[in-house]
Amino acid sequence: MWKALFFILVGLVAASTNVAWAEYSLITMDQTPVSGERSIDESLANGDWRLEELTMAQCIRIGLQKSPSIRMSALDLKTAELNVKDAWANYLPEIDASGQYRFSDSIDWGWERQNYDAQISASYTIWDHGRREAGLAQAKASEKGVQTDYERTKQTLIFNITQAYYDLLKAEKLIDINEKLLEISKGNVEKVTAFQEAGRSIPSDVATARVQQANDELALINAQNSFELARANLASLMGLDPGTPIGIYDDPDYEKYTKEALLIPEVSLENSMAVAVQERPELIRLKTRLTSLAWSLKLARLDRWPVLTADYGLNVLLDDYLRDRDNFKKYRNWSIAARISFPIFDGGASRRRELSAEIAVDQMKEDIGERKRTISLEVQQAYLSLERARKSLDIAREQVIDATESLNVTQGRYEQGMVIFLEILSAQARYARALINQVEAFYDFRIAEKALQKAVGTLKVED
Numbered sequence: 001m002w003k004a005l006f007f008i009l010v011g012l013v014a015a016s017t018n019v020a021w022a023e024y025s026l027i028t029m030d031q032t033p034v035s036g037e038r039s040i041d042e043s044l045a046n047g048d049w050r051l052e053e054l055t056m057a058q059c060i061r062i063g064l065q066k067s068p069s070i071r072m073s074a075l076d077l078k079t080a081e082l083n084v085k086d087a088w089a090n091y092l093p094e095i096d097a098s099g100q101y102r103f104s105d106s107i108d109w110g111w112e113r114q115n116y117d118a119q120i121s122a123s124y125t126i127w128d129h130g131r132r133e134a135g136l137a138q139a140k141a142s143e144k145g146v147q148t149d150y151e152r153t154k155q156t157l158i159f160n161i162t163q164a165y166y167d168l169l170k171a172e173k174l175i176d177i178n179e180k181l182l183e184i185s186k187g188n189v190e191k192v193t194a195f196q197e198a199g200r201s202i203p204s205d206v207a208t209a210r211v212q213q214a215n216d217e218l219a220l221i222n223a224q225n226s227f228e229l230a231r232a233n234l235a236s237l238m239g240l241d242p243g244t245p246i247g248i249y250d251d252p253d254y255e256k257y258t259k260e261a262l263l264i265p266e267v268s269l270e271n272s273m274a275v276a277v278q279e280r281p282e283l284i285r286l287k288t289r290l291t292s293l294a295w296s297l298k299l300a301r302l303d304r305w306p307v308l309t310a311d312y313g314l315n316v317l318l319d320d321y322l323r324d325r326d327n328f329k330k331y332r333n334w335s336i337a338a339r340i341s342f343p344i345f346d347g348g349a350s351r352r353r354e355l356s357a358e359i360a361v362d363q364m365k366e367d368i369g370e371r372k373r374t375i376s377l378e379v380q381q382a383y384l385s386l387e388r389a390r391k392s393l394d395i396a397r398e399q400v401i402d403a404t405e406s407l408n409v410t411q412g413r414y415e416q417g418m419v420i421f422l423e424i425l426s427a428q429a430r431y432a433r434a435l436i437n438q439v440e441a442f443y444d445f446r447i448a449e450k451a452l453q454k455a456v457g458t459l460k461v462e463d
Contacts, residue, residue: 051240052247056165059238059248060461063161064154066239073153080139080146087139090132093124119317126310126336130302134295141295145288152281155459157237162450164234166443169250171227173439178220181432185213188428192421205421212425257442261394269383272456276379279457283371290364297357303343304350310338375455382448382455389445396434396441403427403434 054062064070099118103109125132189209195201232242240246253262277283316332343350410427413419453459 051244054246054248056162056248057461059165059234059246060158060161062240063157063238064461067157067237068239069153070150070157073150077143077146077150080143084136084139084143087132087136090125090135093122095120095122119315121313121315123311123313126312128309129307131299134299137295138292141288141291145285145292148281148284148288152285155281155454155457158459158461159450159454161234161237163447164230164237165248166251166446168227168230168234168248169254170439170443171223171230172250173254173443174223174436175220175227177432177435177439178216178223180435181428182213182216182220184428185209185216188421188424189213191415200417201421208421208425212428251442251446254442257393257397258400258438261397264390264393267383267386267452269380272383272452273376273379275458276375276456277372280375281457283368283375286364286368286371290361290368293357293361293364297354297361300350300354300357304354306340306342308338308340310336312336379452379455382452386445386448386452389441389448392437392441393445396438399434400438403431407431 097118097120102117189206192201192205192209196203196206231246234248235244235246236242238246256262312334313336314332314334407427407430410419410423414421414424450459
């Protein structure tokens, strides 16, 4: 029997070790912040997603599973959850089992009574002057704060990936524009050369046309380089190797925008500010800190009053009881202890702790007020940027229409000998600027939309 008892105690120790390892594994191994979704690697392996054909939502979801920043934030969240469990554990009794096997020069090796000891003890804190309550409340406030930190990290990542996504589309469109301009320049060189051979142009016009062609070739090279940098930046933000050859879908509204005005819903500045005060993660984080500081102040005030604590304990000599089961009372003992203490004089330390806690609460309230003002300013700036981008859409689109007509007319007049070649270059420059403005206006507007959502605190993944 004593051998069995010994191995039971060893089993209890092993079981507790497995529980501790399971808690550790929960933190270190499960690093997927997006629950309810299968892994990105599985989607790619099955062919459901292809890196060469990604939507914005897919890029964001890849980032939410693979980005190091979101993984670290998710680990912080799991740690906070464990801290809440620890705080809850203070309300539960503590039960310990211990056993030992011994032999010496006076005790022979074997499985006799004198070789074994075993006991079970339990204790429970009935009252601890409100410290458990405060610890649990602070742990919950800390968990909520870490949740808001995770949400802020998530929204920042979503915005950065969105911005990089639109920057990549913009870079792709600029390559198309520079290729179109290079074709126009090559046509101008051929046209001016033919005019010179026919005696309708001077040699300097040919040289000027070739210089413009060279400039357009350099511009195309720069645009291609910017495209590769934009693609590497997007891949890096998604948590992928920067050299990953990803491809993305264009915004379906771009082609529509080049032909007609977009229907854009109105946004209220006042409503945006009101929502931001409720939804911004940074402000929620400060409020959770204020809750934690308020509990610290409560404890500091309690320390200046009489402190009452009460405990209950039970101890059972298990090995002796199993030998003599008819005398349980003989091998167990229990105790209840109540203690009261009063801080008569501590040099004013407890009062200073209370004052320090009050100051910390007041400082946090001021921080919250300052953060509200900062958030209101950020929302207003984002709103004004969105309005500027919205107004630029129609202007840029009309500019392309006018610049295209101007270039066509100027080319026709040049072929009739009514204008000099420099006017062709001037019209081409205006056309190039108009095309670039149109691309930048559309994608800057899309980025401004997301920037306002981020400022308000409502930026999410959109399918």
